[in-house]
Amino acid sequence: KKGTRVAPYAGMPTLLDVPHRAVDWAALDLSGLDIALVGVPMDLGVTNRNGSRFGPRALRSIERVGPYNHVLKTMPTHELNVADIGDIPFRSRFDIALSHADIEEAARKIVTAGAMPLFVGGDHSVSLPILKAIGAERPVGMIHIDAHCDTSGPYEGCKFHHGGPFRQAVLDGVLDPERTIQIGIRGSSEYLWEFSYESGMTVIHSEEVTGLGVPAIVETARAVVGDGPVYVSFDIDSLDPAFAPGTGTPEIGGLTTREAQGILRGLSGLDIVGGDVVEVAPQYDTTTNTAHAGAQMLFEILSLARLSRRFENSGRS
Template sequence: MAASLARLCARLGPREIRNQSSLMRSIHHVTRQDPFAQARIADIGDVRFSSLYDLERVSDDIAAHYRAIHQAGLLPLSAGGDHSVTYPILRGLAAEAPVGLIQIDAHTDTWDEFQGSKFHHGGPFRLACEAGLIDPTRTVQIGIRGAQNTAQGWDYSDATGMRVMFMEEVEALGIESVVAEARRVVGDGPVYLSFDIDSVDPAFAPGTGTPEVGGLTSLQALQLVRGFRGQPLIGADVVEVAPPFDPTGNTALLGATLMYELLCLLAEQRATA
């Protein structure tokens, strides 16, 4: 199971993504968008935990934080942390009705309990599906790859109707066709976009907990995110940046750049709403 082999330190990702975001500029070179001119944007800080070592309480704290954001009519763009954070984020944003999901990742993250806990980075989308937060028939998982000790995650995604696009299919189709297929799957309804940095090949993003060779290039990753322009997003995240495993800082820089791409999508959506 992927969770058993993960390297730690994703908790340091948000701080380093913030550091690297100082290199981001405002006007996009392709779309000529300036998200800071299109919407009011602010870093509202970190989620405060009431009991750091109680994973269920941590999940509740994150969910409550995002519920308040959602009720205030804001569109959240989040930096993880490992992928376990996306489940409580969805609890806060999608409690009224299930939403579509665009997941860009090396792993399906649909495994069951691990070491007696359901709160781990290998199972957020199984939890979200079982809680009725995401519609599995409107879920697409892009870039999946890497050997596993059990087929449990792949089998769960398949059995529930999620569209799994293994990296070989992504490479064969090309980014434009992958975007078209993902748009077909999620349709026109509300959708959440979650980007795990391990979807990118470790040649470009070595600083992550569960690196898998044979992934997206950094350019493909940016083009993929940009392809979802106009999709009705309720929020997005970039997760699993683990700075200690990349002394160059390039993984966090890519994470910050991806967040800028997502910010452009969300700001344009807010400006045209």
């Protein structure tokens, strides 16, 4: 049985090596699918180094992530029906507002079709239209792992840039700030993120992580998000650039991959409703380490999804 697995470098590249499922976005049918992995190759919201439009391709090229999560003791791709349904279609690669509309529409379709979506960006601005789809009926809580709060206001006449999706999501009523925790925050832009504090988000800075320890952070995170629906947003720049150089707005002094995995693995049993991994820019990723970390974090979130309340009675075993 083991002997028949295809070599990691062979076959068509897909996210986490799950099967590709070709879909018709005009009439999206996801019947039988539990979880949809989907690419969002859009980076028009970037304020500095661009390139994360190649993020989905980069993650698809990574070998050997999954199938087994030995800490969470799950093999999600074997226990649920998971597929890579390709990338969200865009009407224009030149217009950020139009792109956000396209993302929102596609996300709504996936939700309506009944699969839990996990997205791969693209820049972090994509989380706004995604949340508008996922939180349309009630605001959701969020585990947000990132170097930046991403709660600044409109900038240069644009409210869709990657520095502000979560302020806008709160204003749009799709994100519950009091059930939101932001972990790994650092850098020189703290003065732009007053909204996080004013709206009631919990912020854990990167420089606090050693002192607090991962178990305490997990405990805080679980307390913040509680029993309600939770979205998990993982910005790869939460990791220190030593671990993830391939991103557009790196900040030194960040999380290690071990810390980030430790935090994610502590979140088993929540009511996960979706998630994303964003800001992988492979042009700056000379070793593929960043895409590799992104793929593994996607696998951790997928494991959380499999262990979430929605699927607690599921399983193909």
